[in-house]
Amino acid sequence: MPKRATSTVLGATAVLVLLLVAMKSVVATTPDSQAFEQIERGRYLAIAADCVACHTVLDAGKPFAGGRPIETPFGNIVTPNITPDLDTGIGAWTDDEFDNAVRRGIRPNGARLYPAMPFTAYTKMSREDVLAIRAYLKTVASVHNEVVTNTLPFPFNIRAVMRVWNALYFTNGEFRPDQQKSAEWNRGAFLVQGPGHCTACHTPKSFLGGDKTSEYLRGSRLQGWFAPNITNDARTGLGSWSASDVATYLKTGHNRVTAATGPMAEAVKYSTSHMTDSDLAAIATYLKSVPGEPDNPSPVRMDDPSMIGGQAIYRDQCSACHSLDGRGVPQLFPSLADSSMARSSDPTTLIRIILRGARSVATAAEPTAPGMPSFGWQLDDAQVAAVVTYIRNAWGSAAAPVSARDVSSARSDLQGRTD
Amino acid sequence: MTRKLPKKDVVIVGLGWTGSIMAHELTDEGLDVVAIERGPWRDAPTEYPPNYAQDELRYRIRHELFLRPDQTTFTFRNKMNQTALPIRSWGSFMPPNGVGGGGVHWNAETWRFLPSDFVLKTHLTQRYGASFLPEHMTIQDWGVTYDDLEAHYDRFEYLCGTSGTAGNLRGKIQEGGNPFEGPRSRPYPTPAQAQPFSHTLFGKAARELGYKPFPQPSGNLSKAYTNPLGVRLGPCTYCGFCEWFGCGNYSKASPQTTILPVLVRKSNFAVRDNSEVTRINTDRSNKRATGVTFVDTAGEEWEQPADLVILSAYTLFNVQLLLLSKIGEPYDPVANKGVIGRNFTHQTISTANGFFDNKKFNFNPFIASGSIGMCIDEFNGDNFDHGPHGFVGGGYMGQVQTNGRPISTTPIPPGTPKWGAAWKAAVRDNYLSSVVPGTGVHGSFYSYRDIYLDLDPTYRDRFDRPLMRMTIDFHDNEVKQNTFLTDHFGEIIKAMGANQVAKEYRKAPYDATQYQTTHVCGGAIMGADRATSALNRYLQSWDVPNLFVMGASAYPQNAGYNPTGTLCALAYWSAAAIRNQYLKNPGPLVDA
């Protein structure tokens, strides 16, 4: 054999060997996306991450097909189709492209995703986690649904703006367990910080919409609700809940003190009620380790005109369900006396529920789903403010009073809402 | 042009108590079930919340939760030789409408019938002889016994969380309960409700007179309860807006508070509201139901085919649909033949109001629930010897005052002017110190040959179908029964310490303008003999085996109790027969 030919053959062989080796290592490290356990793992992570809630127009019968408008302070963002459809979904994306989108907020064409897609939290997941989700999503029904996703007004429709935002607010990187803490705590931390993306609703935001990390999980206003403090704060958070109370709430939507409604009802229905008991216990363990804010307001006095008016309204109306002592009926009517949500710094949720009514979530474990009627037609702003102030300060609790102006601005904000 | 829908396993006509029970049972069996309800969906937070449910004018006086007579009504006459005229505005009964049916706005008085009630003909004939019974009284045995139904009564009571004190536990008489009741296998699921002042005082007076008073069994719960389906109810708060009103705080047993939250979650269940079934369709042989035809609010006609039809539309609408659908032979009172429409009954109600010294008695009548009350059963059924008295039947009696709503409950002593200064003063002086039991005497109404339902020859409804005609009057037997009972009742009211007792007897003629409970019964009765009944003992139509007819239309006669407990027990009994026998081998369950 001529020397040159030999080296070519050798070179070709070497390349071939390298290729084979490379392929082998690719085969060894990339799980089979059609394997049952991979898909099941992905399905569970997709539940924890609650992909279906945002990426589905509820009741339209097309899960994951996108098209749902997500309200942000900057306008509505419409969610894309993440079914395997080749033209209008993500069927044609590579695994890398999918991973980049979920954990780094970058689309295949390089455009940035808005943080309504909580990649800032999903970054905590590993590549394996995300590929499992991908494997699951490949198995859902393919839906042809063209979604126009760029619906924000100028200047927010310029996605390049996200580069700056990411620099300020996005810390790329997987979850690193804290070796000082238990396995259960770490699992809970991973779920809450990562796929659960609780911070997306429960951490207050800066004016640019990024997390105020110093107030982690202390509550945030969005979409006409106040997602309450879920740190272990005794007054306004989970401090008076046992870990079991937390887990029960997430599993069934109800516990001895309160019930999930509004966007949290959705989170319970599609996500947390389908998670394992040990995962919910882990979440509870983690949340109850997050410190609350040391705030101790003095209660409004019982002889304050608001309290007197509020007490009259409470006795005449609210006591029908929430009982004369404010303790409600366990698992049926929330206990206002024990309600940390009622004492939130931001009373938006309390005002909203009183004005519009609310339906609590139904789960298999708790199917009753009692509803609160709307009082907005019956009570004027001063009266709502009085009864809200009363609820926040009677029964040994304390929180800032609420004014008629707070109520009237809540009323106007709720005007156009349909949920 | 009637549009045909995809076939379902089961179509249920009317989603009230029995419709909800059947829907739950049959969906649990795995069948695909659709319920079609003429009226609207109803639920507490949206239709009767506790911030405007307590409106006497709107719900009690203007009847807002009930059917509008213009949608469907009936014609009425006392005797066969009269011309029946339309009931243009409801009076003696209030037909329900909407999801939940009467279960939304009933009082929730949850009684069981006596063992003797189910074998009435046999029992009375044995004890008193056939000639003791009035001529043309058409009472019959039911074809089921109390023992057949006991487990199903229990099931319904545990579904509701019924509050009560057992009187007979597996044969042992219990202190504080009804000593006359049939044996029950276990105690009530929740304790009896606490009784307000006047009700307690009645119990005390009755005891002193030698009776055995007991608390009325109540579907207004004494405490929070979770039923076997996992549905939760709250404790009744004695608002005093019970019958005629929806319960705003989940404390009155109804389909909404016991079954529907679980039922709607089932993937094999759907309900269409605001859709009125106008006909049950049968095949050419007229021996097999093929489904129903219904009309929606746009006036569009639809056909819902099904393998099994459950007719649970309330007594009167059941009979009306059977007549209009030409199922079963219509009853002819002259020839005494036919079954659909026979043995129509109501309830024999009266009361005695008590006026007390307002310096000594303050009853706070507004603190009450729908099923509150202390009752005695000494004069019910055949619990006493009727021999000396010349009538049969009876009823429970009690201070069962449910409210102090001022439009209806501002009593004045007899002889007081109905208007003017004297009226005003009498109202003011007596409101807090009077006892107004309402249905204080709750007597049986037995069946007669000339009390029946058929189709009216003249008047028609908005679909141009003939209205159903009621021919009903009080016979001497019921009048005598009532006089006897009312006199005894008046004695107890007097013994409470009343200065004045105003007895209001029930007399003939039957007055369609005076409210007398909505306990109309019969017209499609159950029995052992197909010549004199429309249904067999499983509530299966003798004529059309894939049609079952629920409700008090099945009662061959009405006993001295509120009927709901018994018709719900019968629904469970019938459902068990369908699940365990019929579905395995569709066809007649009883040989004719």
Next chain:
Amino acid sequence: MGLSRRDLLASTALFLLGGVPTRAAVIVDRLPWTPNAGSPPVPVKPGPWLFFTGPEGRAVEAIADRIIPVDPETPGGKDAGCAVFIDRQMAGPYGRQDGLYNRPPFLKGTKEQGPQSEEGPAQQYREALAALDRYCRSKYAGRVFAELGDSDKDDILTGLEQGAVILDGADGNAFFLQMIKDVQQGFFADPIYGCNRDMVGWRMIGYPGARYNYLDWVHRHNERFPLPPVSIAGRADWTPKSR
């Protein structure tokens, strides 16, 4: 909310039934709910008559004040608002007989068969009030009912009640019995309907109004319930008093 996630097969339509819009729907999966749902009552607003003419209104006020006369403790029917109540009721579905069965033939039946009139209450009031004033003008030197002294008024009303006074062109007895009912209903109905102003009727008898929870009072036998009455529209104490 509450509409099927599967294909909806039923047609839907709005149908006004006694003023409440309804729609046929298929309910699956979950209990329906929408914000601000339900049909809360619309309180009567003070203002000019919606149904009565001036003379009719004055007559009704005058009759109401005899059915419920004023006394030192409690206003009479007129000041309590009974005429306003009746006026608004006549202008609404009750006056028009909405929802009742109004098909012919209209035959006279027995008392037990109930009213068989094509006319609704509104029409009956109109005719009867006109007939009443005609009667008064002819018997009392040209004066209408509202212009008579109290004892003359009472004489006429007693006469109507007992059948001694016959009106020409209307059933006076039926009218007066109807009016007793309407006046007294208004006097004790929730104030949102225009009568029982400031809950005077309820205060008179000691009825605490539209309350819902008496659990702390069930066991308190023979004690006066101390809380003031409250309407569906609330009570004065609900509004915080500015200092």
